[in-house]
Amino acid sequence: MESYELARAAAKALSEKKGEDIVILNVSDQTVVCSYFVIGSGKSSTQVKALGDNVEEQLKKRYELSPVRTEGLREGRWGVLDYGDVVVHIFNEESRLFYYLERLWDSGKNVERYED
Numbered sequence: 001m002e003s004y005e006l007a008r009a010a011a012k013a014l015s016e017k018k019g020e021d022i023v024i025l026n027v028s029d030q031t032v033v034c035s036y037f038v039i040g041s042g043k044s045s046t047q048v049k050a051l052g053d054n055v056e057e058q059l060k061k062r063y064e065l066s067p068v069r070t071e072g073l074r075e076g077r078w079g080v081l082d083y084g085d086v087v088v089h090i091f092n093e094e095s096r097l098f099y100y101l102e103r104l105w106d107s108g109k110n111v112e113r114y115e116d
Contacts, residue, residue, distance in 0.1 A: 003085040007036040011114035013058040014040040022114040038088045041096045045076025
């Protein structure tokens with residue numbers, strides 16, 4: 001599976017659980033860590049956890065992929081699912097504004113807003 005397809009699949013899984021402000025950032029020219037960040041927000045800690053669970057569940061079910069590691073989803077403020085070449089960040093609204101990853105990684109042409 002291509003990295004971009006995986007990023008789109010993760011974005012779709014966020015959208016299925018009403019994730020908000022979902023973006024796919026192509027960071028391949030800016031870092032060797034991964035090629036794509038997928039970023040989405042939830043309105044509550046419960047929704048942030050549900051978004052992470054759904055990404056994990058859908059990518060496992062559809063593509064037999066599991067994250068290399070996960071961090072922070074239990075607290076429900078910010079969590080990350082690392083799929084190697086694609087890293088999924090899920091924030092509550094306050095944490096999203098505080099960290100504002102798009103500002104750090106936006107080069108002007110590498111941001112795609114996900115919409116079904």
